[in-house]
Amino acid sequence: MNYQKLSKEISYALRHAPWEYELEIDSDGFVPIEQLIRSINESGSYERPITKEDLKNIIETSDKQRHEIVNDKIRALYGHSLATHISKDKISPPNILYHGTTHKVFETILIEGLKPMGRQYVHLSSDINTAVQVGKRRDQQPIILKIKAIVAYKNGISFYKGNDKVILADYVPKEYISLL
Numbered sequence: 001m002n003y004q005k006l007s008k009e010i011s012y013a014l015r016h017a018p019w020e021y022e023l024e025i026d027s028d029g030f031v032p033i034e035q036l037i038r039s040i041n042e043s044g045s046y047e048r049p050i051t052k053e054d055l056k057n058i059i060e061t062s063d064k065q066r067h068e069i070v071n072d073k074i075r076a077l078y079g080h081s082l083a084t085h086i087s088k089d090k091i092s093p094p095n096i097l098y099h100g101t102t103h104k105v106f107e108t109i110l111i112e113g114l115k116p117m118g119r120q121y122v123h124l125s126s127d128i129n130t131a132v133q134v135g136k137r138r139d140q141q142p143i144i145l146k147i148k149a150i151v152a153y154k155n156g157i158s159f160y161k162g163n164d165k166v167i168l169a170d171y172v173p174k175e176y177i178s179l180l
């Protein structure tokens with residue numbers, strides 16, 4: 001079983017296109033596991049029908065905490081681009097957060113602030129190494145931005161929990177952003 005391919009397909013279904021899989025997604029991003037399994041199995045794109053155990057294995061062995069199973073439901077923890085708003089739990093952030101980005105756009109970010117762009121939230125990292133990995137998806141030598149998160153929070157910017165390393169925000173104004 002190609003777990004990497006399956007993990008990507010699950011992320012695609014849960015973050016971007018639940019309607020393509022005929023999934024009923026709730027406001028927290030959860031869908032019934034049985035619906036997801038049935039829909040993926042109808043496509044017949046894996047060597048055998050997938051099971052709930054496969055989904056549990058993907059979550060347990062993944063390099064990143066992308067999905068979560070609670071009882072009979074599964075959700076993506078971050079990354080959504082749906083028109084339907086997914087609500088996330090508000091948190092008080094750590095003092096400093098990081099964002100890995102590209103040489104191409106960092107100057108714009110220092111002028112405009114961090115925007116969610118194609119997703120529902122801005123994605124921030126709790127440690128530098130995670131931010132480097134995020135940035136390396138698009139730039140071999142990414143630019144790492146430092147966010148004064150607790151100051152922003154005290155001034156009214158909301159932060160939300162993605163997972164242990166990914167913290168979300170609606171928007172981060174430029175005054176809280178500097179080059180690392």
Ligand code: HQG
Binds near residue numbers: 113114116117134
């Ligand atoms: C940039 C992956 C111009 C921003 C990762 C980024 C993450 C601006 C891009 C998660 C801007 C958006 C999300 C502005 C922000 N002007 N560009 N004002 N503000 N940007 O993919 O944070 O492996 O939507 O710097 O690891 O790169 O899929 O966000 O380059 O956790 O689980 O606009 O996705 O996780 O790109 O990545 P993205 P991201 P997975």
